[in-house]
Amino acid sequence: MKPIPVEAGLILAGILFMLGLISVLIRRNIIFMLISVEIMLNAAGLAFITAGARWVQADGQVMFIFILTMAAAEVSVGLALILQIYHQLKTLDSDAANKMRG
Amino acid sequence: MVTFYIAGSVAVLATIMVITRYNMIHALLYLVISFLAIAIVFHVLGAPFMAALEVIVYAGAIVVLIIFVIMMLNLKQESVDQERQWMSKKLLIGPAILSVILLAELIYIISTTESGAIEQPALDAKAVGLSLYGPYVIGVELSGILLMSGIVGAYHLGRQKKKVVHRFLEAQEH
Numbered sequence: 001m002k003p004i005p006v007e008a009g010l011i012l013a014g015i016l017f018m019l020g021l022i023s024v025l026i027r028r029n030i031i032f033m034l035i036s037v038e039i040m041l042n043a044a045g046l047a048f049i050t051a052g053a054r055w056v057q058a059d060g061q062v063m064f065i066f067i068l069t070m071a072a073a074e075v076s077v078g079l080a081l082i083l084q085i086y087h088q089l090k091t092l093d094s095d096a097a098n099k100m101r102g
Numbered sequence: 103m104v105t106f107y108i109a110g111s112v113a114v115l116a117t118i119m120v121i122t123r124y125n126m127i128h129a130l131l132y133l134v135i136s137f138l139a140i141a142i143v144f145h146v147l148g149a150p151f152m153a154a155l156e157v158i159v160y161a162g163a164i165v166v167l168i169i170f171v172i173m174m175l176n177l178k179q180e181s182v183d184q185e186r187q188w189m190s191k192k193l194l195i196g197p198a199i200l201s202v203i204l205l206a207e208l209i210y211i212i213s214t215t216e217s218g219a220i221e222q223p224a225l226d227a228k229a230v231g232l233s234l235y236g237p238y239v240i241g242v243e244l245s246g247i248l249l250m251s252g253i254v255g256a257y258h259l260g261r262q263k264k265k266v267v268h269r270f271l272e273a274q275e276h
Contacts, residue, residue, distance in 0.1 A: 005219050006220060042140060049144055080255065
């Protein structure tokens, strides 16, 4: 079995991160923006795992567990915010929430 | 080796489908495919426990949470049409081109530096556990605090506030 080059894993992580970034930039629907942030976090975790596998150290996987925890907490708070925005503004447009009114 | 490239291509294709769908549920189904493909990549890279966590937490819990919220919002066909209207081709071109330029630079930087190969990818969950509860125990505690604040924040934000309006003021409200 031929070894996998580290560049391949890092480039895969970079491509996934870029796709998530493009999606954050072009979408106006706030749920799609949250999904794109998840894609980007996952790509960052992939980069950590690749680096951890290169030096056969457990630190990369530990960092992935922390990223996983953060993503879970972030998505729960984000979805609660989305529900609140939808109830107050009756839309999922992220441009609709650009005014701060106390 | 081959499994890595196949799973990576599937992940990239599924992610492209995610960011181009108009229907939210279709996008989420492709997102599940993408997460499963990345789980296979983790397994090939020698992190089987992380592959299991990816399937359970990302493809299981997080996607189900988003699906529940979409069901609560009760979106109809109009939202799909609105999404199609919001996401115009003209809007897509500028950010996409600039991001692709940055990605090309990143690929150039990564591929010109010599960084070796993943030789014997075998790192079991025991080593991860020892590291997690040895030098990284402060991170575990901080994660606990983060999850606690997440619970409290989600409860506080998700609560529906009951509006109490006096019946004389109700006429002015509407």
